[in-house]
Amino acid sequence: AQKITQTQPGMFVQEKEAVTLDCTYDTSDPSYGLFWYKQPSSGEMIFLIYQGSYDQQNATEGRYSLNFQKARKSANLVISASQLGDSAMYFCAMRAPVGGGSNYKLTFGKGTLLTVNP
């Protein structure tokens, strides 16, 4: 079974500073994908970044980077130069095959509420 763990219910960061949101995962499947999503108070899920299990390089998307440590099964999100608009809930998710074949599903962590202070 797949499992995603986010141990930080809430995080605070000062504007313009960097912040790391933790995520560990567990799966027995060698092929999987890791996602980070941002959910503001409006409820929409905004895709931020993706890391494939076979990707050699850490994924980066603008101010977002994913610190992928496969041996430790961790996929932490780093947000650089935090902005007030970054205040939101952040979810780590893992996509892994289920039941063999081409079926898959996305499993979410409990989320981390990030607050950026001015």
Next chain:
Amino acid sequence: GAVVSQHPSRVICKSGTSVKIECRSLDFQATTMFWYRQFPKQSLMLMATSNEGSKATYEQGVEKDKFLINHASLTLSTLTVTSAHPEDSSFYICSASPGTGGTEAFFGQGTRLTVV
């Protein structure tokens, strides 16, 4: 990026009535769509996987007769909450991917259901 449209964004219904929520992929074909439920301040819980042209696969504990899912075409999946009760009030959100090998899962805007 790909767009997934979910409608309605908010709905209030009376207890005992049924509510249909639509999820459309606007610029790609989605063989598989997913339906999630989210309680306040909690994570997304997968309810079911919707496959075009076949029956949905429900997660353990999700009532199939309560939450009817239809994936009639490669761009449309619907979730019908039948005989809704106040405990069904929640945020429902769908997602879709362009293909089984796709990296991104795109989400709809979500539907906030309130049953009174």
